[in-house]
Amino acid sequence: MEQYSVLIPAQPPSALSDRCAAWNPGLSEPAPIFQPDNIRYRVARMRHPITDCPAGTLDYEQVCFPSDFGATLLSTVSYIDQHSSEHQTVLIFPYQYMFGVAAQRDVAGAVEQSFLANGAYLSKFDIDGMERDNAPVGLFFRDASPREMTSATLSFPIDEVSNFTRTPAVWFWIFRHYRADQTLSPGEIGLVRDDARAAKITEQAYPLGLPLKTYDIAEPNTTFDLGAPQWPASGADFLRLRMTARYSPLWKLRKPEQLQLEITRADGTKSLRTFVIEPGVATDVWFYPWDEADLTRYFDADEAQWRSSNRPAITNLRLVVAPLDWFSQKMSSVTLEAADAVRVHLAK
Secondary structure, three states: OOOEEEOOOOOOOOHHHHHHHHHOOOOOOOOOOOOHHHHHHHHHHHHOOEOOOOOOEEEEOOEEEEHHHHHHHHHHHHHHHHHOOOOOOEEEEOOOOHHHHHOOOOEOOOOOOHHHOOOHHHHHHHHHHHHHHOOOEEEEEOEOOHHHOOOOOOEOOEOOEOHHHHOHHHHHHHHHHEEEEEEEEOOEEEEEEOOHHHHHEEEEEEEOOOOOOEEEOOOOOEEEEEEOOOOOOOOOOEEEEEEEEEOOHHHHOOEOOEEEEEEEEOOOOEEEEEEOOOOOOOEEEEEOOOOHHHHHHHHOOOHHHOOOOOOOOEEEEEEEEEOOOOOEOOOOEEEEEEEEEEEEEEOO
16 A cells, blocks of 8 residues: 655655755645654554645655645646756756656756856856856746745745845856746746857846945945946946955954845836945856846846836845845945946847
């Protein structure tokens, strides 16, 4: 008699579902392993094992998943199987490795939990692994909006930093080497390898005319007005700031402060974007200054599909510096070394 594990909210996961829950924090709420309710649940399952998936769930490899997520899991595994052999890898951005596990594929790359990686060295090391693995198929999961935080598949900003801003070099490499093939579920895009894109994609930078200067920080909570950027009339796709944050050597024993960019648009709307940079190192920080759900558009084979109609110009930028908590080390200064708007093009 076959026995099943059930993956539903507030129930202890097991086998494949255990790994899925660990790699997708939006799938279910994790519970401490040794809670009394948890132990009672396992004892009950040993005495009375589940032999059929209950209503509202779907069976995959003897794990009962919630029906909606189970359908997404099955369709995604089927897509991977159709576009790769069992000995090939799958590329995944940013962190939904559970789909690679379910499809019995290794995930392309060279940095474990690369969605946490930050900095030129780790990004290059990860990209070198992706180039070596040469995955024929990939999966891209866009970041969830504040109203989508219960999604089982969409990505979540880690420490409030969007996955694009945290690892832009990895995102741009995928953008240049993969194109969208089909939508597998809301916010989940199936990608296929297309190395010809790399030769067709070009970047054009437009200096924003902001004052390039060092801002000294006297108080732990400080806001600097960076100025009104000269946003190109033809429009742009990304905002790039080169910055250097300086601390005393104590930052190695404590933690850096939180950095945020307040973006004001021509229609009066504002957003606050959190980012991280390595102390003492000049770093290019990339932002998509509108709705990041539109980043999925850039994998389309037709450049005309990349840009939505509602992208008001950026009219003002402010830098917000604040401690994460009492253990944060105060920054001594931050230098704005360059500020550009960047537009990407795809030649036909």
